Amino acid sequence: MLLVVEDLVKHYISGGFLRKKEVVRAVDGISFSVNAGETLGLVGESGSGKTTVGKTVLRLIEPTSGRILFDGRDVTAVKDIRPLRKEMQIVYQDPMSSMNPRMRIADIVGRPLQIHGMVSSRRERDEMVRRLLERVGLSGDHLYRYPHEFSGGQRQRIAIARALAPEPKFIVLDEPTSALDVSVQAQILKLLKSLQEERGIAYLFISHDLAVVRNISHRVAVMYAGKIVEMASVEEIFGNPMHPYTKGLLASVLEPSPNAKAPDEILPGEPPDPRNPPSGCRFHPRCPLADERCAEEEPALMEVGSGHWVACHKV
């Protein structure tokens, strides 16, 4: 297993002097693993903690507790994380804001090469950047342009090229296609898949769009209010969803079909405030099946079938 996450917790504590003290339980004890060359899709509604998971795994955010093992090394324990950065990369949702607007593409994509000593001269670097750009479907002539001179889709390709540059084994993709148009989204998804095939990179693919996750993932974890509520292979999740939340989400998705109609209300209410999550099962106030126990006792994530994990008292 390339990445093993055990009981990861991240609480954001804000407030202080005469300010309301607030604890945001963004990620509240989750465990999962990612195999080499595999894509784990992480779905959940906004605020459920997906991004936090992604960034904590890369130690861009310090976890509150928990263990993260990458390739056998304890990411949270290493003194200097920088050498590890070569092997783990991230692609953000908004490619524009994730690039220094005052750097040229050659620098943006070339910096990781320089930092990790993969090139010895500027010419060598530019040559490699050119190849990377061409690989992600951009013309190598764009080397000396600035990010704002590209369209959204092109920028995301540049971001992917940057992530690819240090030849990582693992990339966190944080909603890489949410800001893109459907037609372009399909291009990026295709690109990501072919890169994975070619280089055996593992992905943690974060998205709120179930259809996209289905398209790209091998396995899927569903997050709700800082917890993983269900985790299984794609086929299982979409073919045999067990958690009422997963079911609700799937029912909320609209497909372009001639006889589509507005969905019947499956999930009432709104996602909870992570500052003040419900007791017991966090989903219980919205759950059609909830009973007293759900309000009191937190269900554990348990394996109910081979590789199919669910956290629900009712399953």
Add this chain to the structure above:
Amino acid sequence: MLLEVHDLRVSYHTDEGTVKAVDSVTLSLGRRETLAIVGESGSGKSTLALSIIGLLPKTARVDGSIRFLNKELTSLREEEFRRLRGDRITIVFQEPMTALNPVFTIGKFMRDIYLTHRGGTEKDALSLAREWLGKVKVPGPEKVLSSYPHELSGGMRQRVLIASSLMLEPDLVIMDEPTSALDVSVQAQILRLIAELKSQVEASFIFITHNLGVAAAVGDRVAVMYAGKIVEMASKEEIFSNPMHPYTQGLLRAVPKVSGGEVEPIPGSVPSLVNPPSGCRFHPRCPLADERCAEEEPALMEVGSGHWVACHRVSGSGRW
């Protein structure tokens, strides 16, 4: 017909040049009908909406005709137009976060709308507002009336805006991506709510979205826009079972589905509207394009009953 838009062209003057955001759009809308407009970003959906409600920025130039309730809106006096807005035509914007004034309560906003158009007393205003907040299923309407926008969740704010837009029983409600900023589960709730309200009110709806699934769920008819033009328009059933324009087809193939299956991207990207491609604007990305497509602009033609397509490669007699 409630609304008839004919050969509408809207362009913006910018430093980079003239942006032809809406180019020769013609459409009409009957009473109690819902038209869903889909298109990728920058295709001119919002511009079309804003030109109908008369809120285009000063840098915009409008040509063509928009007839609503037998009035020509493009030449309407501002004061008269203002009286239509909020009363006969209303709009719900995409961003519920920023669409409400942060320093005033919901109650003040709804009351001001009522008093502006109906006059009457504050009490009437508030009781109507309360009633409508109830209809959009806001829990605790009384408390919401005295809340500031930041005290409400995104879904709640969008419900407030929907209540505000329906409160005076308008003839036309434009919804510009009202659910795009919301979570899937909340989006489902809002769509459900809209579907329910549609049966209760007399209004017609123009529902703008970039999500084909959403368009399918709410629209009676669906118009597909590309680069400022309507490239295809038909009833929901027709357009999803029998898409004719290569762009519509491409779009449908590019959308990932929960039911699975591979996606097929459309090559290239959305063109610049300052210098749009000659001829058919889709031709550089179109798998079927030939020379004619690069030269001659296809007109929107009715190829079947109520099914309109703008493509040289599709004719009334058949399709590719």
Add this chain to the structure above:
Amino acid sequence: APKPTPVERKVLKVAMGTDIVTLDPHDVPDNPSIYVIDNIYEGLVEYDDKLNIKPVLAERWEISPDGKVYTFYLRKGVKFQDGTPFNAEAVKANFDRLFNNKELANRNRLVPFIDKVEVVDEYTVRIILKEPVATFLNLLCHPAGMMISPKAIKEGVDLKHNPVGTGPYKLKEWKPNTYIELEPNPNYWGGTPKLAGIKFLVVPEDEARVQMVESGDADVAIRVPAIDVQRLKQNPDLNVNVTRTIRIVYIGANMRSPRLQDKRVRQAISLAIDRDAIVEKILHGVGRPAKSVIAEELIGFYDTGKLKYDLEKAKQLIKEAGAEGLELNLWTPKGRYPGDYEAAQAIAQYLEAIGLKIKLRVWEWGSYVAELLKKPEDASPERDLFLIGWAPSTGEYIGVFRPLFLSESIPKFNLWFYSNPKVDELIKKAEHAPRDKIVDYTKQIQEILLDDLPAIPIYNPGDVVVYKKDIKSLYYIPTEVILTKYAYFGSGG
């Protein structure tokens, strides 16, 4: 001429430039305070506007033939403003205060000369000097000789703020930085004062003071800029009084500066300065070129004719002294004396014209005085030339020579660190000489000083007082004092 008739008892409003510092006459350091004090306090004698001595609290006096014993016969029936009677004991009490209280700024005006003060009878008092001083009565005209209520002295009243004198007016209110208002003293021995009060308004801006008399917001403006004289003279409602003072503004030369050791350099500096131009262009005619180290009005004045403008000679002296290109510092205060800062800049230009290099520095007054009063060994090595003015508030020659040129006065007021035994000797002789012999000594002193030039006299500034035509008996004493206590509003005259 028909005698002017009093028309109205009004409050006289006097606009002056700065607030006063104290109302204690024995401790007063500045002119504005004296303007006010003069209305509240009286001395045994006082100056008139020609610097003649006239009796006030003393009706008459006798001087012993050896010039050492002064017997004063006091005015009877005078009461202090607190009701204490004025008498010989009161006089003694005042001198005792001067003798005993070493902190009083003005004690040295009198104390060094006096041996003792004796009460002869209730209205006779005798002052015995250590040595004869020809100008002792002049010294007594200084506020140091004013009489404070002995009761107030004894009770330790804060005299700075609570004056108790015998004068025609008494303090009503002192609002710092705004005004000081006086009201009539109903028990004044000289009869009811002719004004309903006097209000000294603090108006720092020159222009504003002028405007206030023009607009009638004030009756008198003190220290009016010379440049306005011509214009104001056109105004039929105003009297423009261009007065003389006994102040001389010097360019001091630090006699210990290595750069100024050569007498010829100092002489060249003196010759290089066009004093007439300075008076005409900077003082706008209000003032006179200095003719000597003391003003023409003072006893003992002698014109040596040495202070003239001779560029050629100056250049030649510089050449002889080998001082071409010599760099000198020139310091000046700003706004302390009429035209000080402007004159310093003009002088810098003149000195550059004879080949000196001048580095000008403008000081603010407080640090300037602090610097200049330093002991020679502590003094800044940059002290070369510095502009400074002096007016003997006693109104006589000793008040110049003694503090400014006596060796003993280093490091007090002998700012140029001038030490010449010959001059020391002559000054002492002059102090004790009988009146008619004074000039014999002072002439020699002036000859030497104008040759040595420790202090190069530049000009003798005038003062401009502007007041309403209907104000009568407003006097200007050349000791730079404006005397308001006799003033009244009247028509005609």
Add this chain to the structure above:
Amino acid sequence: MLVELDPSTKKTLRKALRNRNIRVGGIIVATFVLMGLLAPFIAPYDPTKGNLRDSLLPPCSKYPFGTDFAGRDILSRVIWGARTSLIVSTVSVFIAVIAGVLVGGLSAYVGGWIDEVVTRIVDVMLSFPDILLALFVAAIVGPGLENVIVAVALYNFPQFVRIMRGSALQAKEMEFVEAARAIGESNASIFARYLLPNSLAPIVVHATLRTAASILTAAGLSFLGLGVQPPIPEWGQMMSDARTYLVTAPHVWIFPGIALFITVLGFNLLGDGLNDVLNPKMEV
């Protein structure tokens, strides 16, 4: 220069040249800078030497702006005054910018209690409004050219700390800084390559506007007699000297006033223009 400009710089430059504020302000500033630089060659007379006999002459053919009380040519003094004003303002702003950028940038980047302390100190310094801090410094160190520079720099310093800190904090929140960490950039490199370049635009704008304000502050100090000392020609000082001749010789204060006003206007125009070009949306 044969440096090839990249298209984006070119675009900004083109935008700048089209901006009317920048054009007008630039011309004014350039004129005054040239005036200051070339003062020895273009001033008709020595600004520190005059003929007392010619004092307070009204404008005439010999002295186009007239003469002051010492008979010095006001035109020459106005020309030389440009040099003084520009030296005081640019040097003090320069010092303040360098110090402010370093302190503010590091404070924001390092964060924690250091940032807290810096913020507090800056708050305290900013509690001495405007000219007061300069007065405070003048009260301690006395007047003089160098001291004015110090006083004005000290006043400008906390402003740049605050601006730099603000924009560095903003930049720090930008995703690209995190992205830089994600590719393994070192702290120093993040500061130099990412934070600094992205914080400079508001600094440049503010520095220009502060130059304008500093010219005013310095002139104000001199006007109060706490600034540059004579005979160095300085506009505020010239006006202060002229107060005595307010009525009789207004030319003495009018010309330096006009020069001061126009110079300040020039820098303000330039600052506004730069703001339009460099920080669209953000108006100071």
Add this chain to the structure above:
Amino acid sequence: MSDLARYVIRRIILAIPTLLGVSVIVFLMIHMLPGDPAQLLAPPEATIQEVEMIRRRLGLDKPLWEQYLIFMSNALKGEFGKSLFTGHTVSELLWPAYLNTLTLSVLAMGFGLVIGVLMGIYAALRPNTVRDQAVTSLSLLGISMPVFWLGLILIEIFSVWLRLLPSGGSGTFKHLILPSLTLGLVGAAYVGRATRASMLEVLSQEYIRTARAYGLPDRLVIYVYALRNALIPVVTVAGLIFGYMMAGAVLTETVFSFPGLGRLIVNAIFARDYPIVQAGILVVATTFVVINTAVDILYAFINPRIRLR
């Protein structure tokens, strides 16, 4: 505790360290002066014994922190010692001058706010038109105008030519007109710029478009919906400008020989009357901090979202 109360208390408490910092700096002033403070505070002709006496009387022989505590406890009582030269207590001189400056600043501020806000709105309603450019140019002229020069010009016009108003002095309302006009015009320029900018910003906000979309009349949209939001930055600028006026009054007061705090401080600097300088600077800075705190608090009333900070 409500959000509002919490916010207000927090703001007030946060002002305290700033005020302490200010007081420390002001206190340290005489220790920062080159030379021995006792010597500096003594009159020039003072003897060594007198200097020692002063040292003891002013407590300069005590440890620094103790001196500071004494200084602070006196300052809190409004006592700042005595003027070195006139023997008046500092408060006797300070408070009337402060009142004058405050009157002047308040008047100028009122004037500046009214003119500035109106000008700013007027310009923002028609951006990039002639009238906007006129307002923008005018306010640019205003902020570029040396305040003392403006003062001189106003004197030349109103006192010298027209002989309408006094060129200086104090006491009547007439005396306040020119100085407050001078300060107010410059203030109006700053306020005008701030109002225009913030109004433009607000008018481009979504919620303004929403208000228009619901047919609300322009008056309501501009003067209620937009202005309330636009006021927030204006209030900040106004707070800063008020401080600027308090301090910038130095120049105006000098030009118009107005007996305010600024002049008091400047004259005290010249006279090296440090207790006055200290007290004056402390009072202006304190006022400034207080005003800015008040502004912060005002925010919370204008904009409920700020209470959460």
